[in-house]
Amino acid sequence: MDVEAQKRAAAARALDFVRAGMRVGLGTGSTAKHFVDLLGERVRAGLDILAVPTSDATRAQAEQLRIPLTTLDETPELDLTVDGADEIAPDLTLIKGGGGALLREKIVAAASAQMIVIADESKWVSVLGRFPLPIEIATFGAKTICRAVEAATAEAGCPGPATLRQRPAGRPFVTDGGHWLLDAQLQRIVDPPGLAGWLCRVPGVMEHGLFIGLAHAAILAGQDGVRLVERR
Numbered sequence: 001m002d003v004e005a006q007k008r009a010a011a012a013r014a015l016d017f018v019r020a021g022m023r024v025g026l027g028t029g030s031t032a033k034h035f036v037d038l039l040g041e042r043v044r045a046g047l048d049i050l051a052v053p054t055s056d057a058t059r060a061q062a063e064q065l066r067i068p069l070t071t072l073d074e075t076p077e078l079d080l081t082v083d084g085a086d087e088i089a090p091d092l093t094l095i096k097g098g099g100g101a102l103l104r105e106k107i108v109a110a111a112s113a114q115m116i117v118i119a120d121e122s123k124w125v126s127v128l129g130r131f132p133l134p135i136e137i138a139t140f141g142a143k144t145i146c147r148a149v150e151a152a153t154a155e156a157g158c159p160g161p162a163t164l165r166q167r168p169a170g171r172p173f174v175t176d177g178g179h180w181l182l183d184a185q186l187q188r189i190v191d192p193p194g195l196a197g198w199l200c201r202v203p204g205v206m207e208h209g210l211f212i213g214l215a216h217a218a219i220l221a222g223q224d225g226v227r228l229v230e231r232r
Contacts, residue, residue, distance in 0.1 A: 004030075006120035006221035007084075011035035013219045013226050014082045014118050020048050023075050025108040026062060027083025028055040028101040031118050035082050040065030050075060054083065054108045055101040056176050072111055081112040086131045086209070088123050088218050092231045093192050097134035097209035100165075100175050106207055109214045117215045121222030128192060129158060132183035134165075134209040135199065139172075139180050145204035146182055152198040153184055160186040179206050 001009065011034035018024060018039065026036050036058060043049065043066065050070045053059040062069055072078075083105055087095040094117060096102055109115045137145045142164060149162045165173040165181040172180045189195055192210050199208045218229045 001221070001223065003120050003122070007031040007118070008034040009226050010118040010120065010219045010221040011038055013221075013228070014116050015039065015042065017080055017082070017114070017116055018042070018047070018049065022049050022079040023070070023077070024049050024051045025078050025081030025083070025112050026051050026053045026058050027081065028058050028105060029084040029099045031084035031120070032058065032082065033061065035118060036061050036065065036067070040067055043067050052078060052108055054105045055099070072107065076111060078108065078112040079114065081109050081115045082118060083109065083115065085117045085119050085123055085211075087125050087128050088117060088119060088220075089125060089128050089192075092117070092215040092218055092229070093128060094211035094215055095128050095131050095133055095209050096211050097136070098131065100134070100173060100181055102134050102209045103136050103175065103177050103179070103207040106211060106214070109211065114216045115214050117218040119218065119220055121220050124220055127188050127190065129186045129189040132185050133189070135162065135182040135184060136175055136177070136179045136206040136208070137182055138204040138206060139178075141204055142180055145202065148202045149182055149184065149199065149205065152202050153186055153195065156195040156198045157191060158186040158189050158195060160184055177206070
């Protein structure tokens with residue numbers, strides 16, 4: 001299977017966790033897009049669910065597929081969230097947010113009784129950090145926040161530059177929440193909880209892309225098929 005076929009295979013396996021009457025969080029990104037497509041097919045076939053999208057892009061996709069949608073204000077507790085990841089460690093700690101939706105993704109995941117991560121095998125790593133860690137920040141004082149983030153990562157034992165993500169035209173990338181994004185090039189994050197603690201102390205950091213203790217299982221697809229890894 002090529003990578004897109006692997007992503008779709010992982011997404012198809014995640015459908016086994018969806019039951020009639022569930023309230024489901026819909027993730028964002030290339031792998032989650034496959035899941036939303038496949039879920040839309042099930043809905044057309046009669047599956048009765050309610051869904052909360054984690055981004056404007058996912059909302060538009062779900063609306064086009066006529067998946068019934070709700071909000072966390074209307075439905076504050078969800079049964080299941082299915083989402084992708086940029087990196088997955090053996091303890092199912094994740095780096096997420098490469099697509100810029102990390103704040104909403106984390107809110108939805110935290111509101112869910114269960115989170116299933118779907119990905120191709122390339123996302124499985126022994127140590128997090130090669131993928132740049134996305135950090136959502138306030139637009140006010142961005143340079144000051146960036147310097148504070150770099151100091152925080154150094155204190156956490158994984159120093160590296162943090163750069164403001166930009167659009168091709170040179171303007172800052174703006175999240176659905178109206179914030180900006182830093183990408184921290186850290187290479188090796190040996191203590192994700194420690195780093196999370198340092199980042200949370202930085203004024204102006206809205207959220208970071210470390211998902212700790214949220215994923216209950218990962219579905220990974222590769223050349224040898226699909227496997228399920230559950231959190232111990």
